[in-house]
Amino acid sequence: MGPNYRLAIVSSLLAFLLVEPTVGALVEQQPLVLKYHNGELLKGKITVNLIWYGSFTPVQRSIIVDFIQSLSSPKVPLPSAASWWKTTEKYKGGYSALVVGKQVLHENLSLGKYLKSRHLLALASKFNDLNSINVIITAKNVAVDGFCMNRCGTHGSTRPLNGKARTAYIWVGNSEAQCPGYCAWPFHQPIYGPQTPPLVAPNGDVGIDGIIINLATLLAGTVTNPFNNGYFQGPPTAPLEAVSACTGVFGSGSYPGYPGRTLVDKTTGASYNAHGANGRKYLLPAMWDPQTSTCKTLV
Numbered sequence: 001m002g003p004n005y006r007l008a009i010v011s012s013l014l015a016f017l018l019v020e021p022t023v024g025a026l027v028e029q030q031p032l033v034l035k036y037h038n039g040e041l042l043k044g045k046i047t048v049n050l051i052w053y054g055s056f057t058p059v060q061r062s063i064i065v066d067f068i069q070s071l072s073s074p075k076v077p078l079p080s081a082a083s084w085w086k087t088t089e090k091y092k093g094g095y096s097a098l099v100v101g102k103q104v105l106h107e108n109l110s111l112g113k114y115l116k117s118r119h120l121l122a123l124a125s126k127f128n129d130l131n132s133i134n135v136i137i138t139a140k141n142v143a144v145d146g147f148c149m150n151r152c153g154t155h156g157s158t159r160p161l162n163g164k165a166r167t168a169y170i171w172v173g174n175s176e177a178q179c180p181g182y183c184a185w186p187f188h189q190p191i192y193g194p195q196t197p198p199l200v201a202p203n204g205d206v207g208i209d210g211i212i213i214n215l216a217t218l219l220a221g222t223v224t225n226p227f228n229n230g231y232f233q234g235p236p237t238a239p240l241e242a243v244s245a246c247t248g249v250f251g252s253g254s255y256p257g258y259p260g261r262t263l264v265d266k267t268t269g270a271s272y273n274a275h276g277a278n279g280r281k282y283l284l285p286a287m288w289d290p291q292t293s294t295c296k297t298l299v
């Protein structure tokens with residue numbers, strides 16, 4: 001299994017608690033460096049197949065499909081999801097252009113309502129295309145091993161069988177009914193740590209807008225560290241990757257518990273920082289920029 005995502009917020013909150021007495025004094029930040037471990041990255045055209053496990057409405061699915069398409073849709077106003085994704089080009093090897101491929105609706109929950117890692121692997125093995133990422137999205141009534149305990153999603157790769165290529169996969173869960181304060185922050189009050197009022201979700205769906213944050217994090221982690229020997233900081237068992245190294249940061253001026261500045265939709269009051277395809281708006285997390293060694297925000 002690959003890196004889980006969400007351990008970082010725990011450590012950043014711990015760090016906050018530890019340094020709290022000195023907040024107010026200027027603390028010199030160490031430059032953040034993700035080391036490249038000489039392994040393969042996912043570059044060029046990459047097909048993203050979607051495996052929907054459980055029930056999703058067509059609107060919910062379109063918010064997520066539009067998001068993936070937004071990453072390669074440059075003809076929208078800035079700041080855009082495509083300009084956010086462009087930072088992945090600064091990691092060795094050029095661009096990674098994501099294209100939505102096949103989709104499977106797995107509404108019958110034939111593997112049950114509680115998935116373990118082996119079930120995720122079985123679902124992820126559904127497609128075995130070259131240069132692809134299989135994304136499993138679980139519905140709000142589906143529990144997954146570690147979900148809400150120490151992770152909101154994960155990425156990894158299937159074991160290569162009889163000469164077939166290993167395929168990268170991602171799992172992300174809808175946390176709306178299970179732990180929105182953990183996996184859909186800042187659209188929900190956090191379950192612990194400093195409290196700030198929740199932001200209004202840009203697509204009006206706390207669970208799905210939370211999935212976007214986690215999916216964005218995991219897609220960036222997957223293309224820059226698909227097989228756990230790409231870019232990361234720390235031990236390979238708990239790596240901090242392109243976006244997970246910047247956990248909790250969405251805009252400039254962020255601090256633990258405060259996501260930072262965002263743009264606000266005047267009609268809905270929703271917070272966002274990226275325009276997307278089909279007039280969509282998304283709130284995307286900061287990504288580590290190899291040129292500046294900082295977590296880059298869109299606004």
Ligand SMILES: *[C@@H]1O[C@H](CO)[C@@H](O)[C@H](O)[C@H]1NC(C)=O
Binds near residue numbers: 105106107109110
């Ligand atoms: C459940 O749905 C999946 C995906 O559509 C299908 O492959 C599988 O055969 C179905 N299982 C049952 C028991 O109906």
